[in-house]
Amino acid sequence: MVDLHSGKTYRSVNSLAPITLLFLGALLALSAELPFGGWVQIPLLSVVWWRLRLLKDSSLKQYLFSSLAFGIGYFVVGIWWLYISLHNVGGMNASLASIAVFLLSTYVAFYFAIACLSIRLFKTSCWSGLLLASSWVLGEYLRGELFTGFPWMGLAETQVNGPFASIAPFLGGPACTFLVIWTSWEIFQLKQHFKFSIVSIAALITISQLAGLTSFTKPFGEPISIRLIQGNFEQSIKFNPLASNRQIDFYVSEIKREAADLVIIPETAFPWPQNNLPAGLITYLQDFSNTSSSNLLLGLVGEVATDKGLQYTNRATGLSPYVPPYQYDKSHLVPFGEFIPSGFQWFVQALYVPMSDFARGSLKQAPFNIARKDQPAIYAAITICYEDVFGGELASRIQNSEAPVNLLINMTNLAWFGQSQAPTQQLRLSQLRSLETGLPALRATNTGITAVLGADGKILAALPEFTQASLSAQVQPYTGKTPYVIWGNFPILSISCLLLIWGLIRHRHF
Structure with missing residues (x-):
């Protein structure tokens, strides 16, 4: 029998976290290519939140490294084809081309890692999913803006084969991302907040499907x-x-x-x-x-x-x-x-x-x-x-x-x-x-x-x-x-910023 109170066992389990999360990131990228990839990614993300939540008492360095591993796994699998343009077409040395793909993947993975910090930063409550979703949306927005932007392989585009595509005309791809993250968190929280989580999941999917009945163009x-x-x-x-x-x-x-x-x-x-x-x-x-x-x-x-x-x-x-x-x-x-x-x-x-x-x-x-x-x-x-x-x-x-x-x-x-x-x-x-x-x-x-x-x-x-x-x-x-053409990203970015400000005031760990 394993002594669950053993510090040695705890360290051993946590030492495997980066490898586990690297694998989960790769699996999440591969799932995007499935016929219903937008649906499949949501429960996969809930497994990621579960694994990161186990690291809440680890050092900040270990937590960030594990979060970064998740992003690296996701992007290396998602954008490996850059190697073809660099090496096969561009003539770059194979090692240098591989390093270039890895470095770019690591850079964009930092936005994932920073967004995942909200799991550790905020106290766990029924509102945690909103705060995580807000962090993710702002991180993705910055990824698409800084240094000319590289928003490729966001979660939103997979929603064309997922439950939240109908939200895009209202609030754009970032809102689809927001709902993906929030829903995946509520799946993870089913055991702790069953009633709230099940109602939230059902409401989000139902509202999204009903939104598809509205057309703004003709x-x-x-x-x-x-x-x-x-x-x-x-x-x-x-x-x-x-x-x-x-x-x-x-x-x-x-x-x-x-x-x-x-x-x-x-x-x-x-x-x-x-x-x-x-x-x-x-x-x-x-x-x-x-x-x-x-x-x-x-x-x-x-x-x-x-x-x-x-x-x-x-x-x-x-x-x-x-x-x-x-x-x-x-x-x-x-x-x-x-x-x-x-x-x-x-x-x-x-x-x-x-x-x-x-x-x-x-x-x-x-x-x-x-x-x-x-x-x-x-x-x-x-x-x-x-x-x-x-x-x-x-x-x-x-x-x-x-x-x-x-x-x-x-x-x-x-x-x-x-x-x-x-x-x-x-x-x-x-x-x-x-x-x-x-x-x-x-x-x-x-x-x-x-x-x-x-x-x-x-x-x-x-x-x-x-x-x-x-x-x-x-x-x-x-x-x-559409409303998105008229208002752009302003509404969803404003909502995300306000939620994070509220979260910092009310739910930050001290």
Whole structure:
């Protein structure tokens, strides 16, 4: 029989806590890929809270280290595909690429660890779940803001397959995260506060499901015909001139193959700077747009004059039959991939990849006008790849747009990350953006997942990954604004801050 009062046994059990929590973090990341991952993650988190609660009497150092281990397990499994872009595509040494992924995982795991401190900081009561949820929401918000932000692999996007998706149009992804944490805590507390916890869980899920009956946007005008072209070109050929020419020829041929109200090719589908593209190419495509009445949206590399001289941009160029050409330059750039943070030139040099220091586009760029003869204009908010991660930024752009936004378009190239879970992760992010804004979305990708999403975030049509194909569909534009578009993150952040202030006044351990 084990002596439960033995200090030696207590230390032995606690010494295993980091390993246990590392495993739980990895399991939580893997569960996100399950068909009902948003449901599965909630009871898994309750096991994490149980294990951390056992450490309440341990040293602060041990508690933080164990919490950090949980986050590291979660992010190493969740974003391991960065290794592919660094090593397989970028040419970085395998050891250095592995260290880079681990260091990034450790950095973002710190936000998890700090949020978990609330379990130790506040006295246990029936309100503890609210305080933990508030801490988590603020931690996730900071993770998405500091040092340009890296909010990838949040708990909110998994809720597109979970119980709290319907809250997104009201208070956004952060509110979904709040409810996930609160519910998981109440599951953990069922033994101590059974009545309160069971009523809380039932009420939260019921209210969320009922919220799904409310719609803030409605169909606008007639459906438009669209074609999304998925080229499936390996990233390794991007800087090979002959291969790039073949890539350009393919997309031009596919664009001309069939007219539609809107034809979209992926991010940097034309992989050269616009001024270096084959002579007359843009004029040739403009002529096709005019004769076919097709609006074209092209992913290419733009050039702008800055105080640093001529710089590249990650650009979407729109060609329309009835309005002047359009351009959107990516605003939220990827650190190291698209711009070089100060002091890290040595890191980029290790990648051997040119064009890694792009100019940043304005946050106040107009939406794309999808022009049709004798029909009301349809306006689309453009995001390029990584920008789809930042729901608050997109909501702000839609709210402040002079033209009403009826559609979301994301152009991306995930060939950098090979055969990994990165495409399904970004697809869930796009689904969450549709839920938050109440607008349908089009995803045009190089290797997948090219898809059409409804205003409720549901997948209406999609192409298989790693296939060369074109997706044709009819898409219904929508009009209107959700509460989240109008108010952004302000309500849920305010609630979280007020709860934490109240908790510090009333429930802090002394």
